[in-house]
Amino acid sequence: xxYFLIFISAVFVNNIVLTxxxxxxxxxxxxxxxxxxxxxxxxxxxxxxxxxxxxYFIQTLVLQxxxxxxxxxxAFIVLIVGLVQLTGxxxxxxxxxxxxxxxxxxxxxTANCVILGVALLSINKNYDLSEYIVFAVSSAFGxxxxxxxxxxxxxxxxxxxxxxRMEGLPIILIAAGxxxxxxxGFVGIAK
Amino acid sequence: MKDSNNNILTKGLIKNNPLLVLALGMCPAxxxxxxxxxxxxxxxxxxxxxxxxxxxxxxxKNIIPEKAKLPAHxxxxxxxxxxxxxxxxxxxxxxxxxxGIYIPLIVMxxxxxxxxxxxxxxxxxxxxxxxxxxxxxxxxxxxxxLGVIREFMGTGKTFGNIVFPGEYGALLFVLAPGAFITLGFxxxxxxxxxxxx
Numbered sequence: 001x002x003y004f005l006i007f008i009s010a011v012f013v014n015n016i017v018l019t020x021x022x023x024x025x026x027x028x029x030x031x032x033x034x035x036x037x038x039x040x041x042x043x044x045x046x047x048x049x050x051x052x053x054x055x056y057f058i059q060t061l062v063l064q065x066x067x068x069x070x071x072x073x074x075a076f077i078v079l080i081v082g083l084v085q086l087t088g089x090x091x092x093x094x095x096x097x098x099x100x101x102x103x104x105x106x107x108x109x110t111a112n113c114v115i116l117g118v119a120l121l122s123i124n125k126n127y128d129l130s131e132y133i134v135f136a137v138s139s140a141f142g143x144x145x146x147x148x149x150x151x152x153x154x155x156x157x158x159x160x161x162x163x164x165r166m167e168g169l170p171i172i173l174i175a176a177g178x179x180x181x182x183x184x185g186f187v188g189i190a191k
Numbered sequence: 192m193k194d195s196n197n198n199i200l201t202k203g204l205i206k207n208n209p210l211l212v213l214a215l216g217m218c219p220a221x222x223x224x225x226x227x228x229x230x231x232x233x234x235x236x237x238x239x240x241x242x243x244x245x246x247x248x249x250x251x252k253n254i255i256p257e258k259a260k261l262p263a264h265x266x267x268x269x270x271x272x273x274x275x276x277x278x279x280x281x282x283x284x285x286x287x288x289x290x291g292i293y294i295p296l297i298v299m300x301x302x303x304x305x306x307x308x309x310x311x312x313x314x315x316x317x318x319x320x321x322x323x324x325x326x327x328x329x330x331x332x333x334x335x336x337l338g339v340i341r342e343f344m345g346t347g348k349t350f351g352n353i354v355f356p357g358e359y360g361a362l363l364f365v366l367a368p369g370a371f372i373t374l375g376f377x378x379x380x381x382x383x384x385x386x387x388x
Contacts, residue, residue, distance in 0.1 A: 018367060019367045020222065021217075021218050021219075021221040021222040021367070021370070022218060022296075023218070024217050024218050024221060025214075025217050025218060025301065028217075070273060070276075070277060071273065072295070073269050073272055073273050073276070073295040073298060074266065074269045074270065074273060077265050077266065077269045077298055078262075078266065081261070081262045081265055085262075110261060110265070111299055111301050111304050112299060113218045113296050113299045116295070116296060116298065116299055117292060117296055117299075120292040120295055120296070121292060124291075124292065164382075164386075165379050165380075165382035165383045165386065166379050166382075169214055169375070169378050170375045170376065170378045170379035170382070171375070172375075173371045173372070173374050173375030173378065174371065174372055174375040174376075176371040176375075177368040177369070177370075177371030177372035177375065178368070180367045180368040180371055181363070181368040184366070184367070184368065
């Protein structure tokens with residue numbers, strides 16, 4: 001039941017994109033079409049899950065016992081950058097077209113609030129390892145959900161005849177605001 | 192005179208405002224501007240990190256190898272973010288509680304990383320510092336503006352001082368949707384200004 005509540009909370013109630021604003025930038029840039037949104041989410045989910053497991057071990061085995069918590073930003077950054085690089089090598093050895101796609105997303109992965117943000121959020125919540133993994137997976141799911149909805153919205157927005165100064169980012173932001181308003185309807189289901 | 196010092200200093204204010212024109216650093220801008228003072232605090236913290244990282248990157252630009260540029264820059268930025276976090280925790284504990292996880296997330300701010308990659312790694316120390324001052328000022332002003340508007344619309348206060356007493360205010364503007372909508376209209380207004388000039 002706890003796991004289920006964590007899932008509902010991370011996907012709907014405290015959605016990382018719409019209420020915590022993590023990864024807003026990458027969603028606006030990447031999910032312009034549905035299939036690129038799916039691919040990007042898959043990579044984010046992979047890195048997020050692996051990194052949060054590693055970060056859990058760093059936090060509990062290295063930083064906490066030795067009182068080095070103030071170094072967490074530095075430690076996590078080094079880990080995430082390394083992981084993004086490593087995923088690139090892995091994809092390169094698997095297939096060329098995967099690697100080409102991955103290279104496009106790489107700047108969005110390295111300079112992305114989502115992965116670091118989820119790690120920091122779950123540290124503040126004092127989860128144990130299994131809850132950590134559930135939280136990371138469901139956060140990735142919530143990210144994917146919003147990114148899919150946004151890809152749909154952006155495809156529709158292209159068909160609109162808008163005033164010149166509202167085109168592009170302004171209308172996307174306002175659409176995001178309306179979507180966030182819709183997600184506020186879930187408040188109260190879980191903490 | 193495209194690269195004159197004056198131009199470097201002032202281009203971040205309006206013409207290339209990092210938040211309202213280049214749309215960099217949107218994540219902290221949306222998350223922390225629930226009130227004017229929070230926006231100002233976040234802006235100043237980002238400004239500090241930007242200035243320090245730009246100067247350091249520019250000093251080390253001949254030492255850092257081309258291939259290790261991005262990780263090296265990230266580590267430099269992470270160092271200054273850690274310093275900023277400890278300073279804020281020591282001197283402004285209230286602000287530290289309000290900003291929460293968004294202080295460590297300054298590391299991932301595209302503005303700082305972008306300036307390090309695009310500007311500081313190819314220019315002299317003095318020019319990089321000027322660039323950081325201008326861009327940081329533009330970002331801080333934009334964040335404060337966003338925070339003041341949201342605080343005023345949401346609670347009827349500016350910087351904590353009551354302007355409209357009582358039940359005035361649409362709470363929506365302090366919550367998440369208000370952040371998106373306010374920033375959307377601000378950018379639209381900026382587009383109009385840019386077209387006129």
